[in-house]
Amino acid sequence: MTKEKKLSITIDNRTVEVRPHLTILEAARTHNIYIPSLCAMEHLPSYGACRLCVVEVDGLRGFPTSCTTPVEDGMVIRTDTGEIRTLRQEVLKLLLSEHPASCLFCTEQDECKDYQGTIRKAGVITGCRYCPNDTRCELQQVTERIGLTETSYPVYYRNFPVEKNDPFYDRDYNLCILCGRCVRVCNSVRLNGTLSFKQRGKITTVGPAFDRTHLEAGCEFCGACVTVCPTGALSTKTSKWYGKPDKEVATTCVYCPVGCTLKLQVRKSEVLDVLPDYNSALDHGFICVKGRFAVPEYVHSSFRIPVPQRITPLGYNDISWDEAIAEAAERLAGVKPDSFLMMVSPQLTNEDLFVAQQFARQIIGSDQIGSPLLYDLGADTGPFVNLVSQSSAFDVIDDAEAVLAIGFDSTYDYAPIGIGTKKAAQRGAVLVTINSCDTNLDMLSEMAFTCGTEKWSALVGLLTGASAQGAAPLFPTWKKDIAGIQGIFKKSTRKVIIAGPGLLAAPQRTEIIEKLLKVKEKGGWDIIVAHPYSNLKGMLAMGAFHGIKTGAIINENGQAEGVKGDLSKFDLTKGCTVIYAVGVSDLDSLPDCDYLIYQNALPSESQRRPDLLLPAALFTESSGTVINGEGRILPVNKAVEPYRSAKPDWWILNAIGERIKKGVMKYAQVQSVQKEIAKTIKGFPGVKKRLEFSRIDVKMKTPKGAPKMRKQGQFNYRGIPLEAVVKGMKAIEERIELISGSNRGAI
Amino acid sequence: MSDTDTNHECVCAQLSEEELYPRLELIIEEHRNKPHELIMALHKAQNLFGYLPRKVQQMVAEGLKVSLNEIYGVITFYSFFSTVPKGRHSVKVCLGTACYVRGGQQTLEKVGKELGAKVGDTTEDRRYSLDVVRCIGACGLAPAMLVDDDVYGRVKSTKIMEILDQYK
Ligand code: SF4
Ligand code: SF4
Ligand code: FES
Numbered sequence: 001m002t003k004e005k006k007l008s009i010t011i012d013n014r015t016v017e018v019r020p021h022l023t024i025l026e027a028a029r030t031h032n033i034y035i036p037s038l039c040a041m042e043h044l045p046s047y048g049a050c051r052l053c054v055v056e057v058d059g060l061r062g063f064p065t066s067c068t069t070p071v072e073d074g075m076v077i078r079t080d081t082g083e084i085r086t087l088r089q090e091v092l093k094l095l096l097s098e099h100p101a102s103c104l105f106c107t108e109q110d111e112c113k114d115y116q117g118t119i120r121k122a123g124v125i126t127g128c129r130y131c132p133n134d135t136r137c138e139l140q141q142v143t144e145r146i147g148l149t150e151t152s153y154p155v156y157y158r159n160f161p162v163e164k165n166d167p168f169y170d171r172d173y174n175l176c177i178l179c180g181r182c183v184r185v186c187n188s189v190r191l192n193g194t195l196s197f198k199q200r201g202k203i204t205t206v207g208p209a210f211d212r213t214h215l216e217a218g219c220e221f222c223g224a225c226v227t228v229c230p231t232g233a234l235s236t237k238t239s240k241w242y243g244k245p246d247k248e249v250a251t252t253c254v255y256c257p258v259g260c261t262l263k264l265q266v267r268k269s270e271v272l273d274v275l276p277d278y279n280s281a282l283d284h285g286f287i288c289v290k291g292r293f294a295v296p297e298y299v300h301s302s303f304r305i306p307v308p309q310r311i312t313p314l315g316y317n318d319i320s321w322d323e324a325i326a327e328a329a330e331r332l333a334g335v336k337p338d339s340f341l342m343m344v345s346p347q348l349t350n351e352d353l354f355v356a357q358q359f360a361r362q363i364i365g366s367d368q369i370g371s372p373l374l375y376d377l378g379a380d381t382g383p384f385v386n387l388v389s390q391s392s393a394f395d396v397i398d399d400a401e402a403v404l405a406i407g408f409d410s411t412y413d414y415a416p417i418g419i420g421t422k423k424a425a426q427r428g429a430v431l432v433t434i435n436s437c438d439t440n441l442d443m444l445s446e447m448a449f450t451c452g453t454e455k456w457s458a459l460v461g462l463l464t465g466a467s468a469q470g471a472a473p474l475f476p477t478w479k480k481d482i483a484g485i486q487g488i489f490k491k492s493t494r495k496v497i498i499a500g501p502g503l504l505a506a507p508q509r510t511e512i513i514e515k516l517l518k519v520k521e522k523g524g525w526d527i528i529v530a531h532p533y534s535n536l537k538g539m540l541a542m543g544a545f546h547g548i549k550t551g552a553i554i555n556e557n558g559q560a561e562g563v564k565g566d567l568s569k570f571d572l573t574k575g576c577t578v579i580y581a582v583g584v585s586d587l588d589s590l591p592d593c594d595y596l597i598y599q600n601a602l603p604s605e606s607q608r609r610p611d612l613l614l615p616a617a618l619f620t621e622s623s624g625t626v627i628n629g630e631g632r633i634l635p636v637n638k639a640v641e642p643y644r645s646a647k648p649d650w651w652i653l654n655a656i657g658e659r660i661k662k663g664v665m666k667y668a669q670v671q672s673v674q675k676e677i678a679k680t681i682k683g684f685p686g687v688k689k690r691l692e693f694s695r696i697d698v699k700m701k702t703p704k705g706a707p708k709m710r711k712q713g714q715f716n717y718r719g720i721p722l723e724a725v726v727k728g729m730k731a732i733e734e735r736i737e738l739i740s741g742s743n744r745g746a747i
Numbered sequence: 748m749s750d751t752d753t754n755h756e757c758v759c760a761q762l763s764e765e766e767l768y769p770r771l772e773l774i775i776e777e778h779r780n781k782p783h784e785l786i787m788a789l790h791k792a793q794n795l796f797g798y799l800p801r802k803v804q805q806m807v808a809e810g811l812k813v814s815l816n817e818i819y820g821v822i823t824f825y826s827f828f829s830t831v832p833k834g835r836h837s838v839k840v841c842l843g844t845a846c847y848v849r850g851g852q853q854t855l856e857k858v859g860k861e862l863g864a865k866v867g868d869t870t871e872d873r874r875y876s877l878d879v880v881r882c883i884g885a886c887g888l889a890p891a892m893l894v895d896d897d898v899y900g901r902v903k904s905t906k907i908m909e910i911l912d913q914y915k
Contacts, residue, residue: 209804
C-alpha cells in the first residue's frame with residue numbers, strides 16, 4: 001500500500017500535519033485541540049446534528065460544523081474565537097430549551113454528585129432523580145466547557161412517559177437531545193436496526209416502529225445505545241444509582257468461546273457495570289447482552305455460597321476452610337482410581353482446568369475426568385471436539401465470498417461473529433442460512449432454508465457438495481434454489497461455514513460434522529463453531545479430558561498426526577466412592593456415590609444434595625486465562641476481592657491435593673500454575689499467535705448413562721442458567737422460546 | 748429502472764385491499780434489495796393503497812432489506828405518507844389567517860361534526876378524509892374549503908352538507 005501523503009493545516013495558529021480523509025474535528029482531536037461536540041463520536045458516521053462543533057475556516061462561508069467538514073491541504077481553521085464562543089452558547093441554549101436544565105445550572109451541583117442516590121430524606125441534597133449518577137453525562141461536561149451558567153429561554157418539558165417496560169435499560173426521552181448516536185450505533189455499527197427517529201418536530205423521539213417494545217422489535221440488548229448516549233436518556237436499570245466507578249479493569253468474557261474484551265466498571269468491591277472496548281482487535285466492541293448486562297447480577301448474586309459448608313441431618317453447617325480441606329482430603333485419600341470421578345466445567349479458566357486434571361491424575365491416580373459434554377453430546381462428543389479443534393480464526397469471515405450459517409442466530413450471543421457475517425453480506429458475500437426457525441441473518445441472506453433439524457444433514461450435504469446421496473427428493477420445492485446455491489458455492493474460493501449451537505440439537509449431528517470436516521479438507525471451506533462451552537479449547541489443551549494429556553493437542557508445526565482418545569469405556573452409571581464436581585451443577589445426572597463434593601459459586605438447582613459445598617471465586621475475582629474459539633490465549637483479570645470466603649478453583653484443588661499428597665502441586669499463586677503449564681505448552685500464557693490444534697480422534701460409544709439432554713435454557717455459566725440470577729435474561733429466554741419453539745440451541 | 752412501465756395510479760377505489768397485494772409485489776420486485784430506493788417504493792405503495800398499512804410496511808421492509816423500524820421513521824417523518832387510509836374524497840378546510848378570522852375554525856368544527864371525523868381522520872365508510880390547510884390563495888373568498896380539486900368560498904355552516912353530499 002502506498003503511504004498516503006500527509007496534509008498540512010493550521011488550527012488556531014498552530015501548523016500541524018494530519019492524515020488525509022479526516023474531518024476537522026478528528027484532526028483537532030489527534031492534536032489535543034478541544035472542540036465541543038455532542039453528536040460526533042469515534043466509530044460512528046458523522047451526522048452534524050448538534051451544531052456545537054462549529055469553527056471558522058478561511059475561504060468557507062459562515063461557520064461549518066467541524067465534524068462533517070473534511071480537512072484539506074493548507075486549510076486555516078480557528079476553533080475558539082469570541083464569535084464562535086457566543087454562537088456555541090446560543091446553540092447550546094436552544095438545545096437546552098427542551099432539556100431539563102436544573103442539574104446543569106444548579107449551584108449545588110458539586111455536592112450533588114456525592115449525595116445523589118442517598119436514602120436519607122432530610123438535610124441533604126437528594127438529587128433531582130432525572131439521570132443516573134454515574135457522572136458520565138457529556139451534556140454536563142460540554143455545558144461546563146462552553147461556560148454556560150444560565151439560559152434565557154424557558155425550558156419546555158416534553159412530558160413523554162418514561163419507558164421502563166424492556167429488560168436491562170430504561171429510556172426517558174425527555175432528556176434526549178436527538179443527537180442520533182444511538183440510532184447510528186444500532187444501525188451502522190451493530191447492523192441491527194431497532195432504533196429510528198420517529199415523528200417530526202417537537203414530538204420527535206427515538207424508538208422502534210408502532211410503539212412496540214425493544215424486545216418485540218428485535219433489539220439484541222447489546223446496550224450499545226446506552227453506552228454512547230451522551231445524556232441520561234438511556235440508562236442501565238441495575239447500575240444507574242450506583243455512582244461513579246473508581247477503576248476500570250479490562251478482562252475477557254467467559255460466557256462464550258468468542259472471548260470479547262470487557263471493561264469492568266468497578267467501585268470498591270463491586271462490579272457496577274460493563275462496557276465494551278471499541279478498540280479491541282478481536283471483537284471491535286461488539287459484545288452481546290451477556291457480556292454487557294449479565295455480569296454484575298451473576299457475580300454479586302445474593303445466592304452465592306458464602307463459606308464452606310458440610311451437610312448434616314439438619315441441613316448445612318458452616319465450617320472453616322481448614323475443616324473443609326481436612327474433610328475432603330480424608331474422604332479422598334485412598335480412593336480407588338476407578339471409583340473416583342472428576343467433573344469439570346468447560347467454562348473454568350485454563351489454570352483451574354490444569355490443576356483439576358493434575359489433581360485427578362497425580363493425586364488420585366485416576367483418568368476419570370468428565371464434563372457436561374458427555375451428557376449433552378453422548379456418542380457425538382468425540383466428533384464434536386474434533387470439529388472444534390479444527391475451527392478457524394474468526395476473521396476469515398472478513399473477506400469471505402460465501403457464508404453458510406447452520407443453526408446460528410447471533411441476536412443474543414456470538415455477536416462479533418454475527419456482525420462480521422452481516423458485514424460480509426452487505427459488501428456482497430453470498431449468505432445462506434439453515435435453521436429450523438427464522439434467524440437474525442435471514443434478512444441479509446441470499447436464501448434462508450427453514451426446515452426441521454432432521455433434514456439438515458441432507459441439506460448440508462447437497463449445498464456443500466459433501467454428499468448428495470438420496471438427498472434431493474427431500475426438497476422438491478427448493479430444487480432451483482439448491483442448484484443455484486450449489487453453483488455459487490462451487491465458484492467461490494473463500495468460503496466459511498458457521499456451525500451454530502443449533503447444530504447440537506440436530507439428531508444427525510455426527511453425520512453433519514463429518515460432512516463439514518470433509519469439505520474443510522477437500523472443498524476449501526473454513527469452519528467457525530459457535531457453541532456454549534466457552535473454554536473448550538482450553539479444556540482440551542490443558543488435558544482436562546479423559547485420555548488427553550496436557551499440551552498433547554497443541555500442534556506446533558502443523559503436521560502432527562492427531563491425538564487419539566478413547567471414551568468408549570467411560571461409564572456414567574457406575575457408582576463411585578467420591579465425585580468431585582467443579583463448576584458443574586447438574587448433579588442429578590451424575591452417578592451414585594458415597595461422597596459428593598460440589599465446588600461452585602452458586603448452589604445447584606438439582607434435587608441431589610452434595611455432602612460438601614466449597615465456595616468458588618468467579619472470573620471477576622481471580623486471574624487466569626482462557627483459550628477462545630480460534631485458539632488465542634486471553635487474559636482473565638481479577639477486578640474485585642472474592643465474595644466472602646470464596647477461593648479460586650485452582651487454590652481449593654491445590655489445598656486439598658497438598659493435604660493428601662505433599663509436594664505434587666505446591667501452587668502459591670496463579671503464576672506458579674502458569675509456569676507449570678509452560679513446561680508443556682511453550683511460552684504459556686504469553687503466546688501471542690493462535691495456538692494450532694491437531695485432529696482428535698476419540699473412540700466413542702455413547703457413555704453408559706448418557707446422553708441425557710436436560711432441557712436447559714440457552715445461556716448458562718458454570719451450570720447455572722443466567723436467567724436464575726440475572727433478572728432481564730428471563731425475558732430474553734421467553735422471547736427465544738416464542739420465536740423458535742424449543743429448537744434453538746437446546747444445550 | 749423505469750417508471751413508465753407500471754402504472755401506479757391509485758386504483759384503491761375499485762379494488763379491495765386484498766386484490767392490491769399482487770400489484771404491490773410488482774412494485775417491490777422493481778426495488779428488491781435496494782434499500783436506498785425506499786422512498787420511491789413507499790411512494791408507489793401509497794399511491795396504490797392510498798395509505799401505508801402495517802402489512803405493506805412489513806412487505807416493503809422484507810423486499811428492500813430495510814428494517815421495519817427505519818421505514819416507520821421515514822413514514823412518520825414525511826407528511827406525504829400516511830398510515831391511516833385516505834377517503835375517496837379529500838376535504839380540506841382552510842385555516843390561513845384570512846379564513847381563520849372569518850370563521851374557518853367554526854367551519855372546521857361543523858364539517859368534523861357532520862362527518863364524525865377528526866382532523867387527519869377518514870370516515871368509516873372511507874368516503875371522506877378531513878384535513879386542514881394553511882391558505883389556498885383564496886383569501887378573497889374566506890372562509891374557504893377544498894373538496895378534491897374544487898374550491899368553495901364563503902362557506903356557510905348551513906351549506907356544508909349540501910356541498911359534501913355531491914361527492915359520492
Ligand atoms: S440495545 Fe443494541 S440492538 Fe437494542 S436498540 Fe440499543 S443498540 Fe440497538
Ligand atoms: S437517546 Fe441519547 S443517544 Fe439517542 S438521540 Fe437521545 S440523547 Fe442522543
Ligand atoms: S459534533 Fe458536529 S454537529 Fe454535533
